[in-house]
Amino acid sequence: MEYNPVYLDIVWTLLAAFLVFLMQAGFAMLEAGATRAKNAANIIMKNVMDVSIGSLVFWLVGFGFMFGANPSGWIGTDNFMVSGADPSTEDGLVTFSFFIFQTVFAATAATIISGAVSERTKFGAYLLYTVAITGFIYPIFGSWVWGGGWLAELGFIDFAGSTVVHSVGAWAALAGAIIVGPRIGKFGRDGKPRAIPGHSITLMALGVFILWFGWFGFNAGSTVSGNTGAIATIAVTTNLAAAAGAVGAMGLSYFLWKRFDASMTLNGVIGGLVGITAGTASVGPGSAVIIGGIGGVVVVGAVIFIERILKVDDPIGAIAAHGFAGAWGTFAVGLFAQGAYGTSSDMGAVNGLLFGGGVEQLGYQAVGVIACFAFVFPTSFVIFKIIDMVMGMRASDEDQIRGLDISEHEAAGYPDFAPSVGAAFSGTTPEGGGPPTEPSTAPAGGSS
Amino acid sequence: MEYNPVYLDIVWTLLAAFLVFLMQAGFAMLEAGATRAKNAANIIMKNVMDVSIGSLVFWLVGFGFMFGANPSGWIGTDNFMVSGADPSTEDGLVTFSFFIFQTVFAATAATIISGAVSERTKFGAYLLYTVAITGFIYPIFGSWVWGGGWLAELGFIDFAGSTVVHSVGAWAALAGAIIVGPRIGKFGRDGKPRAIPGHSITLMALGVFILWFGWFGFNAGSTVSGNTGAIATIAVTTNLAAAAGAVGAMGLSYFLWKRFDASMTLNGVIGGLVGITAGTASVGPGSAVIIGGIGGVVVVGAVIFIERILKVDDPIGAIAAHGFAGAWGTFAVGLFAQGAYGTSSDMGAVNGLLFGGGVEQLGYQAVGVIACFAFVFPTSFVIFKIIDMVMGMRASDEDQIRGLDISEHEAAGYPDFAPSVGAAFSGTTPEGGGPPTEPSTAPAGGSS
Amino acid sequence: MEYNPVYLDIVWTLLAAFLVFLMQAGFAMLEAGATRAKNAANIIMKNVMDVSIGSLVFWLVGFGFMFGANPSGWIGTDNFMVSGADPSTEDGLVTFSFFIFQTVFAATAATIISGAVSERTKFGAYLLYTVAITGFIYPIFGSWVWGGGWLAELGFIDFAGSTVVHSVGAWAALAGAIIVGPRIGKFGRDGKPRAIPGHSITLMALGVFILWFGWFGFNAGSTVSGNTGAIATIAVTTNLAAAAGAVGAMGLSYFLWKRFDASMTLNGVIGGLVGITAGTASVGPGSAVIIGGIGGVVVVGAVIFIERILKVDDPIGAIAAHGFAGAWGTFAVGLFAQGAYGTSSDMGAVNGLLFGGGVEQLGYQAVGVIACFAFVFPTSFVIFKIIDMVMGMRASDEDQIRGLDISEHEAAGYPDFAPSVGAAFSGTTPEGGGPPTEPSTAPAGGSS
Amino acid sequence: MKQITAVIRPQRMAPVRDALLRAGVHGMTLSEVTGFGRQGGSVEEYQGVQYKVDYVSKMRIEVVVTDSIVEEAVAAIKAAAQSGAIGDGKIWVTPVEEVHRIRTGERDDDALT
């Protein structure tokens, strides 16, 4: 048999795609663990169906819009249903491997949303939006960057999708979370947020570990080639950034609240990973530590900002981790890129501001970040609004209190375990006078 | 170093084998989640031990029966304990890589059974049957198809084992489920089935995601070669079929019961995957969507059929998903095969009925499906019957009510959580007069 | 493109590293499942942070100490922060791939400890020791064997780290467990151990399956080359040993207590895997079965020995599985090695005692095993002692009773589920007279 | 009115409920409890260490009834819950002074129909 490098490319791309696929399990476990037991079946179903519907819709139309011939630079126009791939040619088979890799990426963008709108969004409405993002929003923005469109032309660098995948998902999630509104009981009469803890820290951690694992495929697989040593530096920077994200988030939360906050730390891992995704192939290990560490810090800050300033309810912190850390990571390429790394990975000999480059690249990165928000947020807002008007996005208060598992799926997630008394208090509105917690002990204490 | 394509083959085969191995975790989580908390340790132990015993037995005898020299076309006769593989030759090492891949396949066939007979089968009896299937039943049938036996000669196509692995496991499971009988409380006096919900929807979903992930190795790894682009189309068809299976099953259950049934949808994914397994290397993406979608529909129909018509108790729907969807998928090759795909994957330029081929292939497929049932079901029935007579397969009613965790392993699966009141009702027989549920509210309602 | 075998090496090494990374999820789930619900967040945090801090520290200093130029044979002296790897050269990229593989190995050694000291060790103290092991203890011992140091010179064989990784972690864990002392309630006034069951058998099993999966990467990846067929025999021996470990441990516990003990069986899998790790590339399948089976037996015996004779509290049996089975497996190389296997994997044509070799190799193996204990245990003992004196290692009795989740992280792991009454009894000290269990029923029974 | 409290084996819950409904009771409240008593509890095993779980899982039934059916209800529970083995449980009866149905504000016997 004659040597053909293409086989190693296909093997690598497929294995990476499989790892990225497993991130669906990671998201499902993280989101389920971070929300309440009474909504477990619902969040699970949303995760199963977004990858299912997303796979079908991306095949039908998304792939074509994203990677079809793109004369305008704004949208692809052919190759729908991968029709251009001929299984009898080598090129066709490579296209198939590229297609499966892109499919699982599209599903990732979709699934980010499920967490942010969880515990109060109707199932049907969620599925409709999944069609929109995997069929249109994500592919169209993607075509600008990865489909050879105008942002690619400009010089915008987003190697594996800090912006293309994660921010797209997060800004869509932000629009969704605003329109569906906060969960009942999330904000008190005083407008202050109440904590609504998730039901399983072990599932959350499992999810994060699986995501970290899958992210190696996400980043290193984005070479779509095994015939390059750059995948080694990508793996190294990915891992260091994730580790630093955990340390950054834990450190900041310890500084703020004097405790080792578990869910913040787990979110910090995600922040580190999202942060490095854009520049993973352009920066060195030291820079990766800084990018990831700041990514973790950004997540903590953004969770607080979103909850207390924006007053948006994002039960799992997805907008903070994927949107804010994604934006940070995309900018960071303009700061930390080093020609030696970019060269080995074919991302170009770009140097960031801190490594002797100019501000130019930083400018391109800013354009990309802004373009993403400017396109995705308003479009998604309108789509969610229409879905809301047509069929209603928000589950009724009563359904939220009983839990979506019963109201939407007529089956409890954990029928064999007794619910705690605390579960009955978690996230119910104060119906008596005043905020629900303080007075209950004050009089008792006062009269003693 | 000189180029040798064999190394990429070995790397690919091994990595695929590892993914298939992980399916054991998937089955364990799916089965545990779909059954009750009081039997969690038992189902876990069955899953751990079937892969353990299966690995040993398949090494001792199974591999030889399946892939040894097969002059008769009905059974292999040498290479027991992989004795034919010499580690100092390239061929020997390739055989070792082939052997590990086949080992995890055998373990898959074995583990399918544990779910179908769960919650009432004694541990020892289950282990005995594991020896039978991994040592004899599966290898013998496998030798007919993959060991160069008579079905292979005939032209029967089952690329990755819709029939060879999944139906073999399922028909054995059917025999086992019949002989061990339904769980106490499964069927009322009126013969109507009662639902006995599983204890964790999150574990079920985790299991299904892991299975989906592992299935990429199952199907694409079945090339046992990385030097072929066909693995790309296999990955694509596998994913699309799984996605369509979810949609098909959810769609049909919504149509039937007006609700988005979580466990049916998860089973639909399995149905889609099992369905595509035979033809994954012979069909295109569009056909995969149809095969998978129908696979999902078949699962829902078969669950109802098995429970209401056959009156067989299969707690996790394994017989439906692996047996019925497997049969469907095997037939479907005769309908949907396209020469271009089969050629690239070395499955031959076969065209199915819908793509200009004749009914011939459909006939071969039917022979294979029937041969599988005709061999596996009666043989397993007899073996289970003997096991039952010798040592008793069925746990006593009292043990079933207390749970097999206590009766067989003397340890509770979840000692820190309080059981729900509902758990005490789940699957107990009506001992008072009349069916257990209706009268309890009727009189109260009537007298008010 | 010209053929370059290096790319397959990098692809293989990276994918193996990813699998090894996932073992962190395996350890986290196993440890969380094997301990109580009230400490779930704490054990999770320890697992997340040891891989995070370990990754950073190993990058900063550990890698240099382990693999830097090692003129003395006792410690590496350069290449800190992988500074020697130039991303523009092929060699540099290979070094990066080697570095990520070694990073996840270091994290494995670190995480072994978390289980053994779980449920009573303060979080900060644990993190400090993580720095010590990943920065110094593990790299220094590692440099003797894998960094070209004196044990390597001697001829000591430890292919993938039965001793270098697992025993190092276990002997450090032993020191930690001694210094932190047993959990409150673990030993009665009579000195007899009380069982303190873990909170989730399904998480334990999930962890073990994930570890088994990751171990394929651990062992087969240790070739750091894909261009060798030896990875096939490694995968085969790894799987058979794990399977035999399960059978061995289950068999012995059935013999001792007439029951199929779930947690022992799961630990037996680990024992089989740890046992084969040293010789996986030097022995054949039959030997692997024996090594793994004895590994499983060793775990059961060692758990009893550690608990009843040493009176050390190791909640998950980590010292038994990683230390004792690791020592056994390392010795076993001297018994079972076969030249044909070692040759194909470049481990040398060594024959063990049972295959015609002399006792020489057995002697080298003994030296390695003893050197490991002699270096790691006292050093770790001193370090833990210092940490204990400076900041206190042990959580107060009250914190242990409330659970570390509240005391260290101020968040319950499972707020939606009601705790069982049994959870309140589990591992509390007898405060009334006499041992807590017997008298409670004796009088009732006696007076009836 | 009286409150009848019964502590029974969980597996007898279904027949006891049915028996109570036949005895004319229209509602009841159940909870999972843990019992100590003569019944020994099970000996469990964890990693080779035996430990005695000397508490056993029980179900507690609380039912408030009008005086006239107390006897019948107690008898119904007794019959349906009895297995004859140690651990069948206890029934006890306590006085109730007022009962209210929250929905309607009905009181006492009216609240129980």
Place this chain on the structure above:
Amino acid sequence: MKQITAVIRPQRMAPVRDALLRAGVHGMTLSEVTGFGRQGGSVEEYQGVQYKVDYVSKMRIEVVVTDSIVEEAVAAIKAAAQSGAIGDGKIWVTPVEEVHRIRTGERDDDALT
């Protein structure tokens, strides 16, 4: 002194607690229970088989009060727990002979302040 036992809908727990505190109660004990009654329970679905969960999740409140505030406390619960739909639950009152506060050894009314 009296013990007031109330079985209510879980989602009314927060307002009922607040109402009781306003009525002068200084402590209470809650448990998750399962109720049977007129309220039908939900029909759930599992793999296509419908099954009637004819028990419903309820919250049980136990509060021991001094005689003088029994009426007020009952009224407070009733008002805060009432939705008007079937399944609102029951309240019943039973006599209490002694109360002790473990911490101080205080007895009866003193133990309740």
Place this chain on the structure above:
Amino acid sequence: MKQITAVIRPQRMAPVRDALLRAGVHGMTLSEVTGFGRQGGSVEEYQGVQYKVDYVSKMRIEVVVTDSIVEEAVAAIKAAAQSGAIGDGKIWVTPVEEVHRIRTGERDDDALT
């Protein structure tokens, strides 16, 4: 006969049980409950938002005893459950009119031996 109900700290469960057995009680029924009272509950933290869990986990003991040992049993619980810190819990005693042992049909004091 009397029913003694005690709400105590979970970590005192083991000594209280032992003390009761020594006081001559032969059985008891336990449940996990949630208490409100003077004890403040813990302040927990989730993603940076503090929230007050103003309910605390308690264990509830229900024991029916013959009149003659009520005092001793109450004293036993008090002694074993007391830590002196807020939240030690309450004990209260209520009258019981009949007791039945299901297994044997024994009644009243006979059912309690």
